[in-house]
Amino acid sequence: MAARKATALDVAKLAGVSRSAVSMVLNGNIKGNVSKDAQERIRAAAKELNYLPNPVAVSLRNQRTATLGIITDEIVTSPFAGRLVSGATNAALARGYMILVVDTEHIPGREGPAIEALQHRRVDGLIYATGSLQPYIPSGPFRAQPAALANCFDPEDRLPAVVPDEVTGSRRATELLLELGHRRIALLGGDDDNAALLREQGYRSAMDRAGLTAGDHQVIVTGWDINQGYRAAESVLQEPDRPTAILAANDRVATGILLYAATAGIQVPQQLSVVGYDDQQNVAANLVPALTTVALPHAEIGAIAVKRVLDELEGSERRTERVLVPCPLITRQSTAPAP
Amino acid sequence: MAARKATALDVAKLAGVSRSAVSMVLNGNIKGNVSKDAQERIRAAAKELNYLPNPVAVSLRNQRTATLGIITDEIVTSPFAGRLVSGATNAALARGYMILVVDTEHIPGREGPAIEALQHRRVDGLIYATGSLQPYIPSGPFRAQPAALANCFDPEDRLPAVVPDEVTGSRRATELLLELGHRRIALLGGDDDNAALLREQGYRSAMDRAGLTAGDHQVIVTGWDINQGYRAAESVLQEPDRPTAILAANDRVATGILLYAATAGIQVPQQLSVVGYDDQQNVAANLVPALTTVALPHAEIGAIAVKRVLDELEGSERRTERVLVPCPLITRQSTAPAP
DNA sequence: CTGAAAGCGCTAACAA
DNA sequence: TTGTTAGCGCTTTCAG
Numbered sequence: 001m002a003a004r005k006a007t008a009l010d011v012a013k014l015a016g017v018s019r020s021a022v023s024m025v026l027n028g029n030i031k032g033n034v035s036k037d038a039q040e041r042i043r044a045a046a047k048e049l050n051y052l053p054n055p056v057a058v059s060l061r062n063q064r065t066a067t068l069g070i071i072t073d074e075i076v077t078s079p080f081a082g083r084l085v086s087g088a089t090n091a092a093l094a095r096g097y098m099i100l101v102v103d104t105e106h107i108p109g110r111e112g113p114a115i116e117a118l119q120h121r122r123v124d125g126l127i128y129a130t131g132s133l134q135p136y137i138p139s140g141p142f143r144a145q146p147a148a149l150a151n152c153f154d155p156e157d158r159l160p161a162v163v164p165d166e167v168t169g170s171r172r173a174t175e176l177l178l179e180l181g182h183r184r185i186a187l188l189g190g191d192d193d194n195a196a197l198l199r200e201q202g203y204r205s206a207m208d209r210a211g212l213t214a215g216d217h218q219v220i221v222t223g224w225d226i227n228q229g230y231r232a233a234e235s236v237l238q239e240p241d242r243p244t245a246i247l248a249a250n251d252r253v254a255t256g257i258l259l260y261a262a263t264a265g266i267q268v269p270q271q272l273s274v275v276g277y278d279d280q281q282n283v284a285a286n287l288v289p290a291l292t293t294v295a296l297p298h299a300e301i302g303a304i305a306v307k308r309v310l311d312e313l314e315g316s317e318r319r320t321e322r323v324l325v326p327c328p329l330i331t332r333q334s335t336a337p338a339p
Numbered sequence: 340m341a342a343r344k345a346t347a348l349d350v351a352k353l354a355g356v357s358r359s360a361v362s363m364v365l366n367g368n369i370k371g372n373v374s375k376d377a378q379e380r381i382r383a384a385a386k387e388l389n390y391l392p393n394p395v396a397v398s399l400r401n402q403r404t405a406t407l408g409i410i411t412d413e414i415v416t417s418p419f420a421g422r423l424v425s426g427a428t429n430a431a432l433a434r435g436y437m438i439l440v441v442d443t444e445h446i447p448g449r450e451g452p453a454i455e456a457l458q459h460r461r462v463d464g465l466i467y468a469t470g471s472l473q474p475y476i477p478s479g480p481f482r483a484q485p486a487a488l489a490n491c492f493d494p495e496d497r498l499p500a501v502v503p504d505e506v507t508g509s510r511r512a513t514e515l516l517l518e519l520g521h522r523r524i525a526l527l528g529g530d531d532d533n534a535a536l537l538r539e540q541g542y543r544s545a546m547d548r549a550g551l552t553a554g555d556h557q558v559i560v561t562g563w564d565i566n567q568g569y570r571a572a573e574s575v576l577q578e579p580d581r582p583t584a585i586l587a588a589n590d591r592v593a594t595g596i597l598l599y600a601a602t603a604g605i606q607v608p609q610q611l612s613v614v615g616y617d618d619q620q621n622v623a624a625n626l627v628p629a630l631t632t633v634a635l636p637h638a639e640i641g642a643i644a645v646k647r648v649l650d651e652l653e654g655s656e657r658r659t660e661r662v663l664v665p666c667p668l669i670t671r672q673s674t675a676p677a678p
Numbered sequence: 679c680t681g682a683a684a685g686c687g688c689t690a691a692c693a694a
Numbered sequence: 695t696t697g698t699t700a701g702c703g704c705t706t707t708c709a710g
Contacts, residue, residue, distance in 0.1 A: 007703060017681085018680065018682080019705090020681065020704095020707095021680070024705085053704065055460055055461070056461055056702085057686090057702070057704040058703080058705080059395045060393075060703080061703080061706090062705075076422075076424050077422060079418030082415045086415045100437050102432070105425065120391060121394055122395055226622065230627045259598060260601075262601035262602040263601040280418065281416075282564060283565065283591075286564040286565040357696070357697045357698080358688080359699095362690080363690085373695075393688070395687080395688095396689090397687080397688060397689080400689050400690090
């Protein structure tokens with residue numbers, strides 16, 4: 001139960017010095033002005049009184065709030081990317097910052113006011129975070145102060161952007177399947193959005209490198225949901241030359257595939273290997289069979305975005321290159337050697 | 340691009356009055372002191388300069404930050420209850436408050452420092468929110484200032500608590516099944532935690548009221564995950580007198596049941612009705628078949644908790660009764676008349 | 679080496 | 695009716 005009251009003046013009195021001395025010592029601003037003795041008394045007094053500078057007063061004085069604002073389109077609302085906010089919060093906390101989050105829930109016209117609200121609160125920096133990988137055109141405020149993009153990127157690269165390395169992720173996943181001896185590998189990819197395109201690129205690169213012919217490639221534009229995975233599986237798995245392995249757009253699509261395979265009496269992984277994407281919590285590891293998948297490093301993305309903003313805030317030059325965060329491949333029970 | 344600079348002094352100058360007049364007029368504190376004329380000039384000047392009081396200065400002066408703190412054990416990290424934070428944020432925003440969230444991620448020893456950090460930031464009120472329904476013993480800070488509990492409750496009811504009405508929710512779900520003519524209805528319930536117990540209570544109350552005998556009841560302690568639902572279904576559905584309907588602990592358990600049913604060639608809903616719980620986003624509505632389920636009103640819980648805190652903050656008496664938020668039954672394709 | 683003083687932007691009590 | 699003044703708690707310049 002810390003006493004919530006001690007001010008710098010209290011500390012000064014107890015230590016027998018002036019308020020300014022307290023401030024200087026506690027902030028390490030001793031330009032050779034305070035005697036060693038006084039310094040010790042100040043520190044002791046501060047500890048005794050459990051003194052911490054009032055952040056509100058500090059903010060007013062320094063014109064900095066030690067607060068970052070995150071605007072997101074669906075991170076909070078969505079069940080997938082909460083770890084992004086959590087990673088960001090932890091990284092911020094570790095450096096003495098707190099985070100104000102506003103989720104626009106994809107509601108048009110909500111973004112502007114959200115940014116304004118955050119600016120009005122005098123946040124020191126801004127982060128825009130999206131639920132799915134996509135381009136984002138940063139508006140004025142983003143370019144006018146320390147800022148970063150998380151899981152999205154500025155097509156013109158005016159802002160630091162932190163995004164998952166989707167290409168390598170799906171290439172690695174495809175390689176795993178190839179190493180297991182699979183040849184007919186289908187990609188049930190999302191739709192024509194950025195992540196889907198990049199994942200397809202990784203898939204094709206691995207397939208091509210393995211010298212596979214067009215007949216072995218099979219890319220079906222699906223969607224991102226369970227039922228869409230189910231339907232795509234339904235159409236792909238009924239063909240005579242059905243694939244022996246499927247790379248799914250994400251774990252939900254993989255769930256749909258598993259559901260259809262069960263219905264059709266196709267055993268996974270004995271007759272069909274399935275790889276997901278996301279490593280969605282409480283899903284991938286708990287499916288039957290447990291799903292081999294590519295993890296999306298949301299927490300890390302959030303943490304790095306925060307780091308970028310804080311570095312810029314503390315004096316570094318703005319670095320606008322995109323950071324590609326690795327997506328680790330997690331091998332579980334849904335993949336096996338080709339039949 | 341609003342000018343970020345105008346201060347009360349600028350407004351005063353432009354309107355030809357004193358700073359205090361500006362403050363009074365803009366805060367509605369005119370105790371008959373300012374001429375109608377001056378008032379209009381002030382408002383006009385404020386609008387012209389795009390003036391908004393600097394919240395940091397206001398905070399320092401008023402000793403209130405218009406900020407609420409939420410401590411949670413897994414809301415942010417977890418894919419399920421993000422809407423709680425989102426509901427809370429929106430409710431707060433609507434009344435001019437912002438929210439600082441700290442997720443302890445169930446890490447022991449993190450809660451104390453989190454509360455301290457929030458208090459240090461001078462939040463005006465505190466909310467403790469849990470991912471799953473459970474008792475929570477509020478520590479000192481919670482009892483010393485405006486606060487509320489979301490999705491958890493103080494066994495001694497010293498704090499307002501906002502929780503889902505689990506009993507009614509599962510009773511309604513059971514009644515739906517009974518209305519469809521089912522008699523042998525199994526409950527694959529979580530484990531011995533609060534939500535599981537309450538859901539079982541609702542189930543039993545509906546079963547008893549329908550005059551069903553012990554043979555028709557069947558309660559299996561399962562868990563909350565897909566694979567656990569799968570295994571429980573495996574054991575329950577192989578019996579000769581297998582149930583014609585299952586009430587699942589949650590949507591993930593229901594997913595496991597659907598997976599097993601598909602594997603075993605049991606058609607849902609023709610041969611087996613399944614009801615979930617949670618109405619988990621991107622899951623319940625997209626399963627195959629789409630899942631009938633009981634929705635957990637997370638957003639509303641968050642919003643009501645915020646309202647409680649703000650009401651207390653703005654002068655109302657603390658009301659410590661528990662608020663039961665209804666869990667609406669959502670009927671989809673996984674339920675049908677008994678075979 | 680130390681302390682007094684100014685001021686961040688605002689509100690509210692008090693004089694005029 | 696209006697303007698002046700005294701802080702909220704802190705940092706930092708500038709005399710002592």
